[in-house]
Amino acid sequence: FPSGATLDRVAPDHPVALVRIDGHATWANSAALHAAGIERATRDPDGGLIARDARGDPTGLLVDTAQRLLHAVEPRPTDAQFDRAVRECLADCLAGGLTGIHEMGAELYALASYRRLLERGEFPFRNYVAVAARSKSTWEHYRERGPERLADGRLAIGALKLMADGALGSRGAALHEPYCDDPGNTGLVLMDGPEVERLTLDALGRGFQVCVHAIGDRANTLVLDAFERALARAPRPDHRLRIEHAQILTERDVPRFRHLGVLPSMQATHCTSDMAWAAERLGPERLRGAYAWRSLLATGVVIAGGSDFPVESPNPFHGIHAAVTRRPRTNDDHGWQPEQRMTREEAVRSFTTWNAFASRRERDLGSLEVGKQADVVVLSDDVFTCDEALIPEIRPVLTLVGGEIVYRASRIQADVYTTQP
Structure with a gap:
């Protein structure tokens, strides 16, 4: 795993904390650790880990609940x-x-x-x-x-x-x-x-x-x-x-x-x-x-x-x-x-x-049936019959929630609406 020293070289004074894509670990520089009061004497919280070097000093890697020490000092959006x-x-x-x-x-x-x-x-x-x-x-x-x-x-x-x-x-x-x-x-x-x-x-x-x-x-x-x-x-x-x-x-x-x-x-x-x-x-x-x-x-x-x-x-x-x-x-x-x-x-x-x-909503959501909510997507291809390699390329043409059109593709292919005899 990386250490805070790498971040210190590019941001020596400004607190920086980068969150792993899964949200379960944070990579922080020394300024961020200092702002959160994380030091050698700081104990690992229950369910968390503060990674440390051979001397016992925090390296900047915080895992799971240890991240909450940083959360307490992070600026909040308006x-x-x-x-x-x-x-x-x-x-x-x-x-x-x-x-x-x-x-x-x-x-x-x-x-x-x-x-x-x-x-x-x-x-x-x-x-x-x-x-x-x-x-x-x-x-x-x-x-x-x-x-x-x-x-x-x-x-x-x-x-x-x-x-x-x-x-x-x-x-x-x-x-x-x-x-x-x-x-x-x-x-x-x-x-x-x-x-x-x-x-x-x-x-x-x-x-x-x-x-x-x-x-x-x-x-x-x-x-x-x-x-x-x-x-x-x-x-x-x-x-x-x-x-x-x-x-x-x-x-x-x-x-x-x-x-x-x-x-x-x-x-x-x-x-x-x-x-x-x-x-x-x-x-x-x-x-x-x-x-x-x-x-x-x-x-x-x-x-x-x-x-x-x-x-x-x-x-x-x-x-x-x-x-x-x-x-x-x-x-x-x-x-x-x-x-x-x-x-x-x-x-x-x-x-x-x-x-x-x-989610206990099977009576009004999940399928197209009389009496259920009209939550519908009209797609660019048939997910059941297209080549499986093309499934990720499927795009919505229209999205409706409760019968209301809430998304319309900027370019709608005419053949999507063509009814076959």
Whole structure:
């Protein structure tokens, strides 16, 4: 990993902090460490790591919860700046063919922005929100308030997001056995099993769904165990508990999703982004349970599909292509661990009907049926019949949310509207 000394050479006085693409590690210079009060005597927080040199001095690399030490001194955007960023993000999503998202880990300042935009008629989108448990003020607010659904479901606050471990790229994903390329390191547990169980019971009792980030096999076991204990104490037939990522699983844990009624929420492009180095981290034994879509589907569960953006592109056709081929968009080989691929129908369902089910919206979203919301994308090609290599090239021609046109391509091909006899 890089050190802060490299940043010091180009920014000796101005605090600089660069966040890894997955949000699980930050590279900071000496000025940023000083501003945050991070020094040799600073202890690693629970669930976090301050990387240190041979003398014990921080190198500038902060992993998982250690990043919060920097967050406390980072400048915050103004309301106007944040609102503008949200509008730009929504425009990108609509242009990419999304009519809505599931947002994991929103805090009060973001939700305030969404409300402002809704009031101004500038939120032409659907957002199913899981509020962040890491923000005590956010969870305390909604814990007392309960779930909310605003503007005909454009903004629905219905879940609690927990974090069980870190990420594979920064070696923070919690594993049962050490990393193959970092002996002695088994990753980071950000929330222990009893706390996951406690918050799960609390949230379910107040009408919220629970979504827990778990990437490593140890984290997934921890969360499944916590869910099992919670459901034994307070059985609920339709809880729809979710594990976000479910990225590396032991053979024993795969059928437990179905047995417990837990929904795996997975991101196919993580597989194609990680495949170049995942074997170095995990070794051949653990790879058999990595990104194991077919193994999970074979048990009878459904998989909620997504992108985890901004970690990956929000383009759903990139995700569908990755699910169907298990290869990068620039490659035409047979795919990585091709036995775990989804069919095209399964991949599309993971972004439509199965996602609607995963957010308790299957009665009004996810498919084109009488009585459901007219959330529609008109596409430049048929995702079911086009050459699979061309799936990532599919573009929306029109995007409608609630029957309203919210995106129109600047150049619409006439043949898109041609009705064949």
